[in-house]
Amino acid sequence: xxxxxxxxxxxxxxxxxxxxxxxVRLIRGExxxxxxxxxxxxxxxxAMLMMLIFDYLPMIGNVIAFTRFRYNRGIFGSExxxxxxxxxFFTSQAAINITRNTVxxxxxxxxxxLVVALTFAVLLNELPRKWAVIYQAMLFLPFFLSWVVVSYVxxxxxxxxxxxxxxxxxxxxxxxxxxxxxxxxxxxxxNIVHLWKSVGFSTLVYYAGIIGIDTTYYEAARxxxxxxxxxxxxxxxxxxxxxxxxxxxxxxxxxxxxxxxLFFFIPNNSSFLYGTTDIIDTYVYRALTQVADMGMxxxxxxxxxxxxxxxxxxxxxxxxxxxxxYALW
Amino acid sequence: MDSHYNPLFPRLIHALFISVSILxxxxxxxxxxxSLTDETTxxxxxxxxxxxxxxxxxxxxIFEVPQPILRAYxxxxxxxxxxxxxxxxxxxxxxxxxxxxxxxxAKIITVLIFFTILFKPGLVPSYVLIxxxxxxxxxxxxxxxxxxxxxxxVLVMRGFIQTTxxxxxxxxxxxxxxxxxxxxxQIVLPLCAPALATLGVLTAFYxxxxxxxxxxxxxxxxxxxxxxxxxxxxxxxxxxxxxPELQLELGITELPSLSLxxxxxxxxxxxxxFVFPFFQRFFVRGITVxxxx
Numbered sequence: 102x103x104x105x106x107x108x109x110x111x112x113x114x115x116x117x118x119x120x121x122x123x124x125v126r127l128i129r130g131e132x133x134x135x136x137x138x139x140x141x142x143x144x145x146x147x148a149m150l151m152m153l154i155f156d157y158l159p160m161i162g163n164v165i166a167f168t169r170f171r172y173n174r175g176i177f178g179s180e181x182x183x184x185x186x187x188x189x190f191f192t193s194q195a196a197i198n199i200t201r202n203t204v205x206x207x208x209x210x211x212x213x214x215l216v217v218a219l220t221f222a223v224l225l226n227e228l229p230r231k232w233a234v235i236y237q238a239m240l241f242l243p244f245f246l247s248w249v250v251v252s253y254v255x256x257x258x259x260x261x262x263x264x265x266x267x268x269x270x271x272x273x274x275x276x277x278x279x280x281x282x283x284x285x286x287x288x289x290x291x292n293i294v295h296l297w298k299s300v301g302f303s304t305l306v307y308y309a310g311i312i313g314i315d316t317t318y319y320e321a322a323r324x325x326x327x328x329x330x331x332x333x334x335x336x337x338x339x340x341x342x343x344x345x346x347x348x349x350x351x352x353x354x355x356x357x358x359x360x361x362x363l364f365f366f367i368p369n370n371s372s373f374l375y376g377t378t379d380i381i382d383t384y385v386y387r388a389l390t391q392v393a394d395m396g397m398x399x400x401x402x403x404x405x406x407x408x409x410x411x412x413x414x415x416x417x418x419x420x421x422x423x424x425x426x427y428a429l430w
Numbered sequence: 431m432d433s434h435y436n437p438l439f440p441r442l443i444h445a446l447f448i449s450v451s452i453l454x455x456x457x458x459x460x461x462x463x464x465s466l467t468d469e470t471t472x473x474x475x476x477x478x479x480x481x482x483x484x485x486x487x488x489x490x491x492i493f494e495v496p497q498p499i500l501r502a503y504x505x506x507x508x509x510x511x512x513x514x515x516x517x518x519x520x521x522x523x524x525x526x527x528x529x530x531x532x533x534x535x536a537k538i539i540t541v542l543i544f545f546t547i548l549f550k551p552g553l554v555p556s557y558v559l560i561x562x563x564x565x566x567x568x569x570x571x572x573x574x575x576x577x578x579x580x581x582x583x584v585l586v587m588r589g590f591i592q593t594t595x596x597x598x599x600x601x602x603x604x605x606x607x608x609x610x611x612x613x614x615x616q617i618v619l620p621l622c623a624p625a626l627a628t629l630g631v632l633t634a635f636y637x638x639x640x641x642x643x644x645x646x647x648x649x650x651x652x653x654x655x656x657x658x659x660x661x662x663x664x665x666x667x668x669x670x671x672x673x674p675e676l677q678l679e680l681g682i683t684e685l686p687s688l689s690l691x692x693x694x695x696x697x698x699x700x701x702x703x704f705v706f707p708f709f710q711r712f713f714v715r716g717i718t719v720x721x722x723x
Contacts, residue, residue, distance in 0.1 A: 134534050138533055138534055138535070140609060140610040140611070141527050141530060141533050141535075141610055142535065144523055144526070144527050144610060144611060144614070145524060145527040145528070145535070145539055147520055147523070147524075148520060148523070148524035148527075148539075148543075148579055148584070149539065149542075151520070151575075151578060151579045152542060152543065152546060152579065154559075154564075155551070155556070155559075155575075155576050155579075156546040156551050157542075157546075157551075158551075158555075158559055159551030159552060159555035159556040159559055160549070160551045160555070161555075162551070162552075162554075162555025162556070162558060162559055163551075163552055163555055165554060165555055165558065170558075172562065175562075176558070221447075221450075224443050224446065224447070225447070227439070227440065227443055228440065228443055228444070228447075232444070232447075236447040236450075236451060237710075238707055238710065239447075239450075239451035239454050239455065240450065240451070240454055241707065241710050242454060242455065242458070242703065242707065243454060243457075243458075244713075245635075245639075245702065245703055245706040245707065246458075246639075246699060246703075247639040247640075247641060247657050247699070248641075249641050249657045249658075249660045249661045249664070250657075250660065250695055250698075250699045252661075252664060253461060253660070253664065253691070253692065253695045254457040254458070254460070254461060256664075257457070257460050257461055257464060257477050257692070258457070258460070260477070262476070263472060263473075263476040263477050263688065264476070264477060265460060265476070265477050265478075265479075267476075268476050268477070268478075297453075297454065297457070301454070302713065302714075305710070305713075305714050306714055309714055329439075358550075361642070362641070362642075366661065369664075369665075370665075382553075385552070385553050385554065386553065388554070389553060389554050389557055395554050395558065398552075398553070398554040399552055399554040399555060402552030402553055402554055402555075403552055405550075405552075406549050406550050406551075406552060407549075409548075409549075409550065410548050410549045413548050414548070430544070
């Protein structure tokens, strides 16, 4: 190095300075790529625009959470209030109530559906295929109804004056119940309605998993004199486990996200029931449409999305530890 | 517990599933039964599975003044047909682009799509954007456009293209001078027909049954899809029966009769109950294909 003559040093410096500075070179390089692949980029444009408008702009719009939002002043003209919306929400009784409801209902849905659907799928597999298909179609039917339609079904049962449930109670000599005013029944009602609507779908998913199991396992077991129960216990269940675990963890990842239709339409948005039927999603909807407290509505939504993101990332991390193949990323 | 030795076991399973099937169907049967019951019988006896007095009055009323329900059907059919076509095209196109191995921006676009699954934009900012900045409230397009790009289905479709369309086929088409769009349109789309069918059924089902976009953005009765119409009827009844004094003030002496309400549900939701079950397997394929990254 010390032997290098000043002239040669000068020459290398000169060569470098003749080239444009690094950022310019990067931009030019990128521009060349853009030009070369412009066709694909143009094809991607509609989707990119859709995402920019309907996903990424609202994400930026989350700054509403830090303002006292006024329609006439717009997002950036409204008064800046820092974390006051969050403070207001988290010190209220509602914060605990709706978070608890959302999480507990989701947990119950996950566990009950898992147990019932898995049992159904295993039992269906014991029947000839022809029958399994027929029963499955029956189980699946409620899945095709929207929650609005299901809410008519539930009022047919729970209506105070004409409902079928109160008629049954009357014929059993009991006094009728004002279902839409009594919160203590709703954890059961919502679980039953949810199971009724969703069990067919989950059963079909598990049944498809069971059918996918290599039949030679069962043949070998039969040769060895295994009973049906042995086969279920030692072949079907273990081989279905990866699918069960993945669906379970994925569902856990969404545990802060409630099914709005179920919790809004089925209890008829009855304010007497909020103690046991109000979830984060319905709370935000009411903040928007009934109270018009946009700042707080956004704050609660942002809280939900953030906690949701954390749980999905955690869930995925767990899946990766169980099996890389099933991880989302 | 062994069916080899116990012939009773399969029968027990049959018995279980027959009773479960009855439980599944019962609520729907009750709705149909109510819609076919004479109104005064309903008022005196309440809802029964077997009506003591059958009447077709409710259906007669609906078919005498069919405009509101036809209008709602029209809106729903329009959004379903247009929305489904636009949606599958957009999804397939985007999936094709991000499945190109040599496309420099495939990865970043995929990440951008995937992130929208992980972190949902909030309801309130979306509402403010659509109503205050895009001015899409009470427009038919608000029932279609915000739901066009389902990020989950884009990723499912990308997986399908990667596994079923041979890369050599695309390369040779390009050597012959085909443009990217032409490759997509004439090679990729036909090869993806089965996946497109699944996509189409899932999307059509979404558009048909969705009430969410309408609930938020549609107040104009002429643009009300079926699902929202059913909800509006229900909530108006709840509201008026909870405030009888308003009923007098507004001069509404008669609410839609009990049987009429249920007949509306049957007419509005019934036809699709005969269509969607034929596509049952597509729904499961949607989720099982999705598990293949």
